[in-house]
Amino acid sequence: MKNRAALIFGYNDYALEIAKNVTYEYENVYLYSLNSEQDILKNRSCFEVKSFDLSDKWDDLNENIDIQNSIAFCVLEDSAENIFLTISLRSSFVNLNIIALSNNKQTANKLQMAGANKVIPLVQTTAEMISEMLQxxxxxxxxxxxxxxxxxxxxxxxxxxxxxxxxxxxxxxxxxxxxxxxxxxxxxxxxxxxxxxxxxxxxxxxxxxxxxxxxxxxxxxxxxxxxxxxxxxx
Structure with a gap:
């Protein structure tokens, strides 16, 4: 049976924070790590971590994930890789809700063009958090x-x-x-x-x-x- 899940691509501090905060909404949370990231935080996650490659055809997702009711977060630290990942996911899954993080406005525009449903600039995220506190x-x-x-x-x-x-x-x-x-x-x-x-x-x-x-x-x-x-x- 296919399951509803939060799919987080990237294995870094942003990914771990997202994973901890979506467990209330999604029963299944999966972290996907590029091989280059695997050793950095290998002892810091209590979530299941899967390896992936940017050339993947996403057969595993097709077989096991309820795409229409799931969500994907693209949080790779390399902007070009994050854009390529977004394009790849969108071309394979028309109905997948894709959220991407960007480190500047130019990258945000490219991620939107690549098919992200929502792009969250990191600077904006930090500023909004501080703004909420200062109120x-x-x-x-x-x-x-x-x-x-x-x-x-x-x-x-x-x-x-x-x-x-x-x-x-x-x-x-x-x-x-x-x-x-x-x-x-x-x-x-x-x-x-x-x-x-x-x-x-x-x-x-x-x-x-x-x-x-x-x-x-x-x-x-x-x-x-x-x-x-x-x-x-x-």
């Missing part, structure tokens, strides 16, 4: 003080204990900045990797015992936050 008054205040005032702000890693009153709540439903005057930047995972607090994956995260948060704020505010969450790690 929050507490974040504006923190950045202003970091840039223009004395270094009174601190960064801390805080761990949640079993008595925390927010355990069981969704992270995005809690306005810690308003209540405690701190900004939560990221959540630290069990493997000590971190997830940006504004990513779609973290927004759905349920607060649980032993969660660790990276926060920034004044020392007194951080101490109050530590009392609420449990204990300071660092």
């Amino acid at each position: 929050k008054p507490i974040v504006k205040d923190v950045f202003h003080k970091i840039l223009f005032e004395s270094g009174a702000l601190k960064i801390a890693q805080v761990k949640v204990n079993e008595s925390n009153c927010y355990i069981g709540n969704v992270v995005s439903d809690i306005d810690w900045s308003k209540r405690y005057g701190i900004v939560v930047l990221a959540i630290v995972n069990e493997d000590m990797s971190s997830e940006f607090i504004y990513s779609s994956k973290v927004k759905h995260h349920i607060v649980s015992k032993d969660d660790m948060y990276i926060v920034v704020g004044y020392e007194t505010d951080i101490k109050e936050f530590e009392k609420m969450t449990g204990s300071a790690c660092d």
Whole structure:
């Protein structure tokens, strides 16, 4: 039986971040790696990784993937290879939804001409993320003080204990900045990797015992936050 899947072509940090964020939408997530990429991140992925070549005829996809209800991400770091990949996929799959990343406007135009349904410029993605953060008054205040005032702000890693009153709540439903005057930047995972607090994956995260948060704020505010969450790690 053919399955609905997210197909991510490219084995790099962008690919891994996309994979982690689409697992909520797609039960099957496959990373496709060019041989030249394989050794770079071989120990950093919990997803199935398949090798592919730009000359592939995509027979495996035809046999096993429900193309019409799947999505492909073209995130090869070489622009020419990314464009060629997009052309190849589009020529083989008229109904496949193709999302491509580009590093400049010229490449974005070429990817659209190559058949990508949507092109996301990397510069735009980063700018929109920063813009979203800076719309929050507490974040504006923190950045202003970091840039223009004395270094009174601190960064801390805080761990949640079993008595925390927010355990069981969704992270995005809690306005810690308003209540405690701190900004939560990221959540630290069990493997000590971190997830940006504004990513779609973290927004759905349920607060649980032993969660660790990276926060920034004044020392007194951080101490109050530590009392609420449990204990300071660092």
